[in-house]
Amino acid sequence: MxxxxxxxxxxxxxxxxxxxxxxxxxxxxxxxxxxxxxxxxxxxxxxxxxxxxxxxxxxxxxxxxxxxxxxxxxxxxxxxxxxxxxxxxxxxxxxxxxxxxxxxxxxxxxxxxxxxxxxxxxxxxxxxxxxxxxxxxxxxxxxxxxxxxxxxxxxxxxxxxxxxxxxxxxxxxxxxxxxxxxxxxxxxxxxxxxxxxxxxxxxxxxxxxxxxxxxxxxxxxxxxxxxxxxxxxxxxxxxxxxxxxxxxxxxxxxxxxxxxxxxxxxxxxxxxxxxxxxxxxxxxxxRDLTEKGHSPRSVRYLLMSAHYRKQLNFTIEGLRQAESALGRIDNLIVRLKDIRRDGPGNAELPAMIEDLFSRFCESVDDDLNISRGLADFFDFLHGVNGLIDGDAISMADANLVMDVLKRIDTVFGFIFFGEAAPEADVPWIEDMIRRRQEAKKARDFARADSIREELSSKGIILEDTKDGTRWKQKT
RNA sequence: GGCGCCGUACCCAAGUGGCUAAGGGAGAGGUCUGCAAAACCUUUAUGCAGCGGUUCGAAUCCGCUCGGCGCCUCCA
Missing domain, CATH: 3.40.50.620 (HUPs)
Structure with missing residues (x-):
């Protein structure tokens, strides 16, 4: 090769x-x-x-x-x-x-x-x-x-x-x-x-x-x-x-x-x-784009997502689509960080990872076909989400996947690994989540929803899972 | 006028001779949920600008037509 x-x-x-x-x-x-x-x-x-x-x-x-x-x-x-x-x-x-x-x-x-x-x-x-x-x-x-x-x-x-x-x-x-x-x-x-x-x-x-x-x-x-x-x-x-x-x-x-x-x-x-x-x-x-709230990484994603020997027509809609695609990657990282299960590693995962890298290299080796490389990556992402849904992944597996993301991001350069922003008041957020849980328990859904909206207005998105509520920052 | 590139689903975009035409976005239905969100499952091109031709076989090769872009001038 x-x-x-x-x-x-x-x-x-x-x-x-x-x-x-x-x-x-x-x-x-x-x-x-x-x-x-x-x-x-x-x-x-x-x-x-x-x-x-x-x-x-x-x-x-x-x-x-x-x-x-x-x-x-x-x-x-x-x-x-x-x-x-x-x-x-x-x-x-x-x-x-x-x-x-x-x-x-x-x-x-x-x-x-x-x-x-x-x-x-x-x-x-x-x-x-x-x-x-x-x-x-x-x-x-x-x-x-x-x-x-x-x-x-x-x-x-x-x-x-x-x-x-x-x-x-x-x-x-x-x-x-x-x-x-x-x-x-x-x-x-x-x-x-x-x-x-x-x-x-x-x-x-x-x-x-x-x-x-x-x-x-x-x-x-x-x-x-x-x-x-x-x-x-x-x-x-x-x-x-x-x-x-x-x-x-x-x-x-x-x-x-x-x-x-x-x-x-x-x-x-x-x-x-x-x-x-x-x-x-x-x-x-x-700066015209960042001042309107578009992230630099979405610009990066969009500009490199089409093959380099093809003209690309820039649109704001294209930028939005790039942002959504990146959101999908961000969500995987949030889910991986949320995994708390100990235990043995998933038997399928190593083969999935190997498959990702071999397909990715085959794609990008071929005249820098990053569009195909992205498709390979999203296939992998899809597979990992399936494992998470099936509760078939341990903390060790999650770390393994994080390493894969970091490795592949040495090429992409647009993955957001979600370090908590310094302005996030974590104890306050967690307190709000706890109060919302109490409201939910009391079936006071109006109050629960208003807490969620208050957090949302501060850029914090809540997601309820069967293991509890997790939060992430809007990016 | 010369040289070259492109036209693939609602949008973006891979694929350039042969398994059921990648992937992302958006939409629809479902699972989950108090409701959302996220994720997962199902689904959306018998079709690849149009018309001919070559071939057992074409989105993929050839010709023509239509449409778009670039270079020939500073430019990424």
Whole structure:
């Protein structure tokens, strides 16, 4: 069994072989080297952006779950036209401006349960590596200069276009035209280095003062951090062309070795059937949803529940459905914690657990099919609920199941293990429950119901079972 | 105009040549309950946009039609 991922470069689902040499077990492989295109920090990221970061997270979590080690980098683009424009508009330094949105970004990642990755390089801290690439390209005659800016010359690089199959395209003049303000020889050429005046944001380099083109930073960071061919490069589908195509041209042009083994691209989040984007204005920020009372974990659940290579249309109704599904998982945990029976373990349970993991791995190994993995998980959940209903489960079994949930949540990252919130006044709640029991015993159901309603208004839900009343917090 | 993807139940969504088309949400009936809630059981697509074709056999392959989306321009 091995992990298979769709590779945009070959248009095929291919086995992941970290380091390029097959081993007998995941532990024997070198760490999986992953580079993910990160945000340009010119404002808060919207949930469409976060769909890709959630899938980056799912990928690395699943690799670790399967026993691989990972070495993962995600860049922060902290210099480009938008960040420069934004900071000058506010009259603050570029650094101050980008620091603000970088912090917002990391806060949101944390809120969504996205694990920190091993490296978060910033473009402005990787200028040296960019200079090295440009110098190498220049030595090979792939660079030309025009009005202080340096461009990559695609006509001198025949291998261009393999990722996006752009070579078969015709750039239709009139329909689409170049909006770049810089002069270029060929419409497809792209800027490696943009010349800057003495008062503009810039760095002094052997080829003059200027700032990086958009694509060069990723090539530079990959080289700086990993040194050689990496296993996986990820990003949104909109980056296939031209961004990733240009990265390949720069890196392979400069270093004469394969840049990336496996290209993985996440599909877009839509809203009302159209791509969610800042420029269209049809986006939700994470805080737009949390302020309305939607939990971050339901956002996480929803965004990752559909396969990554399929567009997902975001709706509030979808978020509600995700919340209900999560409620089902929460309830299992409440029920497990409530089990007090000693005694021998259930004979069926170990096989159920084994079945869950083998099915789950089979599903998710197959191009990260988390939808199927979720179905496997819910089948297991259903089975355990059946055991609980039949009173066929002991405390030891319950702990075993809790361990399973914790293990599987190292992949999901959205299960709520229900630590009692500090504001919950447990003695008071228990007192209220006791008073309600007395009322029930006296058949004063009006009073019993009013106690239940009072607790409900404080966010405490009561459930009567044959072993007594238990409570849980609304989540 | 070029390139590519998608259309599966009331909603979301797996499945891409062959057992009775996963799973979640919602609804209905039942068990339990003073009533709820939760859970469990039963139930909701002879059908996979439409029409042709290939095949012993198709949601799955091919062609056409209709509908939707993305990329080709900053973008996740």
């Amino acid at each position: 091995s992990i298979k991922l769709y590779n945009t470069l070959t248009c095929r689902t291919e086995e992941l072989i970290p380091g390029g040499e097959r081993m007998d077990s995941p532990e024997q492989y070198p760490p999986v080297t992953i580079y993910s295109c990160g945000p340009t920090v010119y404002g808060p990221a919207h949930i469409g952006n976060f769909r890709t970061y959630i899938f980056n997270d799912l990928l690395r979590r699943y690799l670790k779950f399967r026993g691989y080690r990972v070495n993962h980098a995600m860049n922060i683009t902290d210099v480009d036209d938008k960040t420069i424009a934004g900071s000058s508009k506010e009259g603050i330094s570029l650094r101050e401006y980008t620091d603000r949105y970088t912090a917002t970004f990391f806060d949101d990642l944390k809120t969504l349960g996205i694990e920190p990755v091993e490296h978060n390089p910033r473009a402005t801290e990787s200028i040296d590596a960019m200079i090295d690439i440009i110098a190498r390209l220049n030595k090979k005659g792939l660079v030309y200069e025009k009005e202080g800016s340096l461009y990559f010359s695609i006509s001198k690089y025949p291998r261009y276009g393999r990722l996006s199959r752009v070579d078969s395209r015709e750039i239709k003049s009139g329909l689409r035209y170049d909006t770049d303000e810089y002069e270029k020889d060929d419409i497809r050429d792209f800027a490696l280095w943009k010349g800057a005046g003495p008062d503009e944001v810039g760095w002094d380099t052997p080829f003059g003062r200027g700032r990086p083109g958009w694509h060069i930073e990723c090539s530079a960071m990959v080289r700086k951090i990993f040194g050689t061919t990496i296993d996986i490069h990820t990003g949104g589908v909109d980056l296939i062309f031209p961004h990733h195509e240009n990265e390949i041209a720069q890196s392979e042009g400069a270093y004469d070795e394969p840049f990336v083994r496996h290209w993985v691209h996440w599909e877009h989040l839509l809203v009302d059937g159209a791509k969610m984007s800042k420029s269209k204005g049809n986006f939700y920020l994470l």
